[in-house]
Amino acid sequence: MSGTPGPRNGRVRVLIVDDEPALTELLSVAVTEAGWRPYPAADGHSALRLARGxxxxxxxxxxMLPDLDxxxxxxxxxxxxxxxxxLMLTARDALERRIEGLAMGADDYVTKPFSLEEVVLRLRGLLRRAGTAGARADDSVRVLGDLVLTEETREVHRDGTPIGLTAKEFDLLALLLNHPRQxxxxxxxxEHVWSSTFDGGGNLVEVYISNLRRKIDKGRAPMIRTVRGLxxxxxxxxDGR
Structure with a gap:
């Protein structure tokens, strides 16, 4: 991260860091309904990796988080x-915590329990002051699990680690991420990556899939799956299905 990205980077992206799954889901729904894209993380280390991507x-x-404070x-x-x-989320009786957060650079805070409408309004105010409230809606960034692809900069990260791809490998991965689980x-x-159906093309696809697996999946839980015959x-x- 090098400064706050501006509207040219596409749809407003909101990182949500909370270890309560139910609350994270509610916040994600509220962010989506506001027209923004949520990126949930359940702990501090995951949040920092996701933020970089x-x-x-x-x-x-x-x-309060389970690993990093x-x-x-x-x-x-x-x-x-x-x-x-x-925007910090704090307990109602954590006055000292709120003061620490603001002193360390938090822009605003809400106390639990809070209304989702209040969170959205406060976020809208922060985005407006940062000059990103009007970011246009597009799909420059795609995220699936810990895999992040940014079309605008043609960068790929997995678990926060940058992954170097050739132009066609990037296009193939982007196509797969445009149709997750499909x-x-x-x-x-x-047809979509090479605009061609020439003889031997099936072998070409196999080679590029193998290259992607070597770069994306090696040493990690696999994401690229072969469905035999299809x-x-x-x-x-x-997602084990």
Whole structure:
């Protein structure tokens, strides 16, 4: 992260950091209904890795996390992106915590329990002041599990680690991420990535799928799946189906 990304980077991206799955889901729905794209993380380390990949426009950060302290996460976010708007979530009786958060650079806070409408309104105000409230809606960034692809910069990260791809490998991965969990045949892949159905094209697809697996999946839980007799699909590592 090098400063807060502007509207040219596409749809407003909001990183949501909270270890309560039900609350994270509610916040994600509220963010989506506001016209923004949510990126949930359940702990501090995951949040920092995801932030480096997706370059969020704003962060909703719980003060209490299971690994890194929320203030530690805030400090690291501030170090890497000084102008990134951060909205802290704090307990009602945590006055000292709120003061610490604001002193360390949090832009605003809400106390639990809170209304989702309040969170959206406060985020809207932070985005407006940061100049990103009107970011246009597009799909420059795609995220599936810990895999992040940014079309505008043609960058790929997995678990926060940059992955170097050739032009066609990037196009193939982008095609798969445009259709998560959907099985794409070799003919479909050839048509969209190479605009061709020449003889031997099936072998070409196999070679590029193998290259992608070597770069994306090696040493990690596999995401690129072969569906025998049908084609290939990409799924999050947690999706065993």
């Amino acid at each position: 997706c370059a969020p426009h704003a962060v909703v950060l719980d003060g 929320g203030l530690q996460v805030l400090r690291r976010l501030r170090y890497e992106s000084p102008k990134l708007p951060v 099985v794409l045949s070799k003919a479909q892949i050839l 084609g290939y699909a990409i799924r999050s590592a947690e």
